[in-house]
Amino acid sequence: MNILSTSLGGLDLLASAVLILDADGRIAYANAAAESLLENSLKVLHKQRLADMFINGEKLSAIFEQAREHQFDDKREDLVLERVGRSALQVNMIVTVVDDPENPVLIELRENVQKLKLDREERILDQTQANKELIRNLAHEIKNPLGGIRGAAQLLEMELPDRHLKELREYTQVIIKESDRLQTLVDRLLAPHRRPHIVGDVNIHEVFERVRSLIMAEFPSGLSIRRDYDLSLPEFRGDKEQLIQAVLNIAHNAAQALAERIIQGDAELIFRSRIVRSVTLAKVRYRLALDLHIVDNGPGIPADLKDRIFYPLVSGRDGGSGLGLTLAQTFVQQHRGVIECDSQPGCTDFRILIALP
Ligand SMILES: Nc1ncnc2c1ncn2[C@@H]1O[C@H](COP(=O)(O)OP(=O)(O)O)[C@@H](O)[C@H]1O
Ligand SMILES: [Mg+2]
Numbered sequence: 406m407n408i409l410s411t412s413l414g415g416l417d418l419l420a421s422a423v424l425i426l427d428a429d430g431r432i433a434y435a436n437a438a439a440e441s442l443l444e445n446s447l448k449v450l451h452k453q454r455l456a457d458m459f460i461n462g463e464k465l466s467a468i469f470e471q472a473r474e475h476q477f478d479d480k481r482e483d484l485v486l487e488r489v490g491r492s493a494l495q496v497n498m499i500v501t502v503v504d505d506p507e508n509p510v511l512i513e514l515r516e517n518v519q520k521l522k523l524d525r526e527e528r529i530l531d532q533t534q535a536n537k538e539l540i541r542n543l544a545h546e547i548k549n550p551l552g553g554i555r556g557a558a559q560l561l562e563m564e565l566p567d568r569h570l571k572e573l574r575e576y577t578q579v580i581i582k583e584s585d586r587l588q589t590l591v592d593r594l595l596a597p598h599r600r601p602h603i604v605g606d607v608n609i610h611e612v613f614e615r616v617r618s619l620i621m622a623e624f625p626s627g628l629s630i631r632r633d634y635d636l637s638l639p640e641f642r643g644d645k646e647q648l649i650q651a652v653l654n655i656a657h658n659a660a661q662a663l664a665e666r667i668i669q670g671d672a673e674l675i676f677r678s679r680i681v682r683s684v685t686l687a688k689v690r691y692r693l694a695l696d697l698h699i700v701d702n703g704p705g706i707p708a709d710l711k712d713r714i715f716y717p718l719v720s721g722r723d724g725g726s727g728l729g730l731t732l733a734q735t736f737v738q739q740h741r742g743v744i745e746c747d748s749q750p751g752c753t754d755f756r757i758l759i760a761l762p
Contacts (some may be wrong), residue, residue: 407505407507408425408503408505408508409433409434409505409506410509413425413434413436413492415436416436417436417437417579419436420438421438421513421514421515422436422438422439422442422443422513422515423436423438423439423511423512423513423514424436424439424455424511424512424513424514424515424760425437425503425508425510425511425512426469426508426509426510426512427459427507427508427509428473428506428508428536429454429455429506430454430455430465430466430469431452431453431454431455431509432447432451432452432453432454432455432597433451433452433507434447434508435447435450435451439514440652442494442496442514442516443458446546447727447756449712455469455512456469458488459486459487459488459494460487460489461485461486461487462486463713464484465484465486468480468498468500468629469510472500472502472509472510473509473510475495475502477500477502478502479499479501479502480499480500481495481497481498481499481500482497482500483495483496483498483517483702484496484497484498489699490591494514494516495516495517495524496514496515496516496517497514497515497516497517498512498513498514498515499512499513500512500513501513502649521533523685523688526685526686526687526743527687527688529715529734529743529745530687530738530743532582532715532716533715533731533734533735533738536715536716536717536731536735537735539717540594540595540731541594541595543594544591544594544595545595545611546585547591548588548591548595551584551587551588551591552718553730554580554646555580555581555584555585555588558577558580558581558584559577559581560580561577562574562577562578565577571618571733572671575739577697580756584668590726593726593728594717594728597661597697598602602644602646602647602739603645603646603647603698604642604643604644605642605643605644605645606640606641606642607640607643607644607645607648608640609638609641609648609678609695609697610634610636610638610650610678611645611715612645612648612649613615613632613634613652613676613678613697614650615649615653615655616652616653616676617630617632617676620651620653620657620660620674621629623657623660623738624660624667624672625657626666626667626670626760627665627666627668627669627671627672628660628663628667628672628673628674629669629672629673629674629675630673630675630676631673631674631675631751632675632677633677633678634676634677634678635678635679637680638678638680638695639681639761641695641759641761641762642697643735643740643759644739644740647736647739647740648736648737649733649742650733650736651733651734651736651737651744651757652697652699652733654729654730654732654733655699655730655733655744655755655757656674658729659674659699659701659703659753659755660672660674660706662701662703662704662723662753663701663702663703665703665704666702666703667669671702672703673699674699674700674703675698675699675700675701676697676698676699677697677698677699678695678696678697678698679695679696679698680693680694680695680696680761681693681694681695681696681758684758684760685741686726686741686742686758686760687741689742689760691741691760691761692761693760693761694742694758694759694760694761695742695757695758695759695761696756696757696758697756697757697758697759698754698755698757699754699755699757700752700753700755701752701753702751702752703753704750704751705748705749705750705751705752705753706719706721706746706748706753711746711748714730714746715730715731715734715744716731717731730744737757737759740759740760741760742754742757742758742759742760743757743758744756744757744758745758
């Protein structure tokens with residue numbers, strides 16, 4: 406049979422990518438999902454060797470050879486296909502040997518979304534752990550000499566001859582003031598890791614309401630906060646102050662990003678609470694979790710920052726410390742949770758998931 410002479414149009418309706426390879430391993434056919442997965446039209450893909458499209462294509466070549474030699478009828482495999490200049494494709498692949506000597510191999514590819522998501526969460530967790538250590542070590546490294554620098558500047562000031570005191574004191578004061586500023590920064594870096602966890606029963610809507618009143622006090626006009634609460638959510642054990650700080654940091658960023666809309670008067674924040682069933686956080690499966698959203702209609706997170714906003718000292722604002730989201734992530738993780746972010750212009754959605762017992 407010649408498989409290409411059969412009607413393949415229906416395959417464009419499938420969500421799975423379908424490719425038919427000729428005896429050389431070149432693409433003879435790709436359905437619409439395959440075009441979108443490979444980010445090229447069939448016109449461009451046609452006659453290209455599939456294995457050549459990936460840095461580690463030799464894996465595909467090997468499977469193709471086995472298929473051509475008919476070592477199996479069909480085969481399933483999870484693959485990570487690396488591409489030049491783009492993120493790798495994580496796919497679940499099914500290879501089927503077809504009874505057509507000219508086009509002997511049919512490949513189905515499905516993007517492994519679940520795995521992608523797990524990997525991402527795992528990365529966030531690892532990253533936060535690494536951040537914490539980095540911050541702690543760095544803060545201590547800075548803190549120790551800082552005391553010495555400040556002290557030396559004070560001694561120097563006392564030794565200054567009277568006739569130069571006026572002009573030179575300006576310099577020693579710069580050293581002292583800047584040391585104090587760094588000291589405050591360092592203390593803020595160390596604080597969250599030192600502060601004890603004060604655990605009690607937390608009603609998440611009280612957390613939202615506190616943050617709401619703090620934000621409204623700071624941005625009294627031009628910004629509205631819409632509440633979309635599921636009031637049936639249960640209370641849970643946690644540190645209310647930490648959670649308020651986490652939500653406040655997120656909402657505060659949103660309000661800052663909304664500056665232009667606040668002037669126009671149509672800035673909006675949404676606080677949403679829901680419950681979700683069956684979530685996996687840090688590889689552990691939980692039956693129930695709080696699903697909280699803080700959504701703003703601002704310009705969105707700048708593309709160059711998107712992957713790094715949870716890193717310490719990453720800020721898109723003049724004078725920003727870049728610590729707000731790092732702290733928020735740490736606090737939420739201490740509650741068996743995670744913060745994720747999805748951002749487009751006009752809709753930035755910070756999602757907090759917290760596992761319930
Ligand atoms: N809702 C948002 N909309 C647009 N950009 C955001 C939003 N939230 C965070 N950001 C970006 O992420 C950066 C990091 O935030 P954060 O860690 O709180 O540090 P800081 O607020 O001190 O800059 C911000 O400077 C901003 O560029
Ligand atoms: Mg901030």
